[in-house]
Amino acid sequence: MSSSPRLVEVRQNVLKQNDLLARALRRRFADAGVFVVSLVSTPGAGKTALLECTLKQMRANGLQVAALVGDLATENDARRLARSAAPVKQIVTGTICHLDADMVQQALDDWRLADLELLFIENVGNLVCPSSYDLGENMRFVLMSVTEGEDKPLKYPTIFNTADVALITKMDLAEAVEFDLEAARENIQAVRPGMKTIELSVKTGLGMDQYFEFLSAKAEKRLVGLERGT
Amino acid sequence: MSSSPRLVEVRQNVLKQNDLLARALRRRFADAGVFVVSLVSTPGAGKTALLECTLKQMRANGLQVAALVGDLATENDARRLARSAAPVKQIVTGTICHLDADMVQQALDDWRLADLELLFIENVGNLVCPSSYDLGENMRFVLMSVTEGEDKPLKYPTIFNTADVALITKMDLAEAVEFDLEAARENIQAVRPGMKTIELSVKTGLGMDQYFEFLSAKAEKRLVGLERGT
Numbered sequence: 491m492s493s494s495p496r497l498v499e500v501r502q503n504v505l506k507q508n509d510l511l512a513r514a515l516r517r518r519f520a521d522a523g524v525f526v527v528s529l530v531s532t533p534g535a536g537k538t539a540l541l542e543c544t545l546k547q548m549r550a551n552g553l554q555v556a557a558l559v560g561d562l563a564t565e566n567d568a569r570r571l572a573r574s575a576a577p578v579k580q581i582v583t584g585t586i587c588h589l590d591a592d593m594v595q596q597a598l599d600d601w602r603l604a605d606l607e608l609l610f611i612e613n614v615g616n617l618v619c620p621s622s623y624d625l626g627e628n629m630r631f632v633l634m635s636v637t638e639g640e641d642k643p644l645k646y647p648t649i650f651n652t653a654d655v656a657l658i659t660k661m662d663l664a665e666a667v668e669f670d671l672e673a674a675r676e677n678i679q680a681v682r683p684g685m686k687t688i689e690l691s692v693k694t695g696l697g698m699d700q701y702f703e704f705l706s707a708k709a710e711k712r713l714v715g716l717e718r719g720t
Numbered sequence: 721m722s723s724s725p726r727l728v729e730v731r732q733n734v735l736k737q738n739d740l741l742a743r744a745l746r747r748r749f750a751d752a753g754v755f756v757v758s759l760v761s762t763p764g765a766g767k768t769a770l771l772e773c774t775l776k777q778m779r780a781n782g783l784q785v786a787a788l789v790g791d792l793a794t795e796n797d798a799r800r801l802a803r804s805a806a807p808v809k810q811i812v813t814g815t816i817c818h819l820d821a822d823m824v825q826q827a828l829d830d831w832r833l834a835d836l837e838l839l840f841i842e843n844v845g846n847l848v849c850p851s852s853y854d855l856g857e858n859m860r861f862v863l864m865s866v867t868e869g870e871d872k873p874l875k876y877p878t879i880f881n882t883a884d885v886a887l888i889t890k891m892d893l894a895e896a897v898e899f900d901l902e903a904a905r906e907n908i909q910a911v912r913p914g915m916k917t918i919e920l921s922v923k924t925g926l927g928m929d930q931y932f933e934f935l936s937a938k939a940e941k942r943l944v945g946l947e948r949g950t
Contacts, residue, residue, distance in 0.1 A: 496730060497730050497734060500726060500727050500730050504727060532762040532763045532764060532845065532868075533762045533847050533868055533872055533875065533876060534762060534865070534867060534868025534869050534872060561875050562848065562875060562876055562877070562878070563874065563875055563876070563877050564871070564874050564875050566871055566874065566875070585848070585851075585852075585878055587817065587846070587848035587849050614848065615762065615847065615875070615876075616817070616846060616847070616848055616849075617763050617845065617846070618792065618815070618817035618844065618846055618849070619817050619846075619848070619849065621815075622815075635764070635867065637764060637865065637867035637890070637893070638762075638763055638764025639764050641794070641796055642763055642764060644793065644794050644796065645763065645791050645792060645793055645794050645796070645845070646763065646792055646793070646845075647792070647793050648792070648815055660867070662896075663867070663893065663896060663897065666892075666893055666896050667893065
């Protein structure tokens with residue numbers, strides 16, 4: 491039923507349309523010289539906490555940063571992130587389980603992209619649906635918290651395959667939940683060999699230096715590249 | 721784009737088809753005298769741990785129990801649950817973000833329902849998509865773990881609205897994550913006034929008596945009702 495030919499066909503058309511829009515967005519981001527990072531995870535893996543910390547740090551580093559945050563309902567995340575003083579906009583999706591390129595495009599409508607250097611897009615909390623939708627981002631982070639267990643890469647392989655970096659969050663709780671870091675690393679590598687993985691805790695600061703160094707290096711390389719027109 | 725008229729129409733047809741199948745399943749369950757409970761939550765909220773414990777306890781109580789477990793990939797959960805010695809079948813959904821009535825029907829194909837008293841259906845870990853799909857169950861539990869934060873009912877209201885009972889899991893971690901139980905309860909009641917809520921920890925046993933009493937009472941009432949033909 492879920493795989494009836496008509497539904498598959500419509501879904502393919504929607505995805506094709508999304509890919510075209512995402513490609514146009516990517517070009518727009520490149521022209522404006524903005525580096526775009528998206529975050530995907532289950533609800534409650536710590537996307538907003540990490541993003542709040544990231545926006546503050548990047549602003550402290552003198553970078554022009556902004557964020558779009560997706561949720562089915564509420565503007566709580568945008569309010570929370572606004573404390574960083576960076577421009578933040580909430581995308582409320584209603585019953586839709588993921589962001590798509592069109593939603594991103596519309597949310598950016600009244601922003602001057604050329605004023606930004608870094609844009610973060612926090613997707614709806616969902617380990618399935620966001621994997622199919624390109625948002626025109628330069629890099630996709632998938633977060634998994636230690637409380638979810640080590641097996642999530644094996645159970646939700648597609649989202650790990652479409653992401654560039656895996657962030658293992660809430661490491662401060664690793665001992666309390668008897669998290670097996672080696673098993674988690676193995677499972678990530680089994681699904682996506684060579685995947686960059688960073689373990690961190692926003693609460694204790696563990697791994698945050700490594701995270702910021704990685705992010706800054708990637709963004710800088712890209713920004714420098716953009717200035718050079720490459 | 722995601723709300724193009726054609727996609728909405730196809731989606732409505734799929735849901736209508738699902739509702740018809742679910743209604744037929746519900747009748748079949750009633751005729752066979754089996755009480756059906758489904759579990760929904762994010763990935764890693766503890767559905768499988770709770771189910772493993774539940775199957776063991778229900779078998780110890782002399783009840784004929786079985787389970788279907790949905791996942792995008794792997795048969796890990798079915799293997800884990802099989803340790804309870806109850807009949808367990810894995811439904812692998814591929815890239816589909818929820819179970820539907822057709823998948824349940826097909827999975828039950830070679831089981832004699834009349835031999836069962838209680839059937840559990842563990843949905844794919846997802847707080848969005850499963851809400852639209854009736855599986856013919858008698859009761860739906862939505863699990864939220866303390867590690868996800870108190871705001872999940874506000875952010876994912878539909879899944880709470882389609883569930884009958886909210887289970888707050890991993891209460892043993894409540895202190896470590898500074899979980900605000902009162903705020904969580906208020907948020908659940910704001911979304912679904914009067915919703916039955918049970919706080920529990922499979923690890924420490926907290927709240928498990930209350931959970932089993934509630935489940936047994938519901939199931940028994942239903943089973944007695946079925947025997948009476950009501």
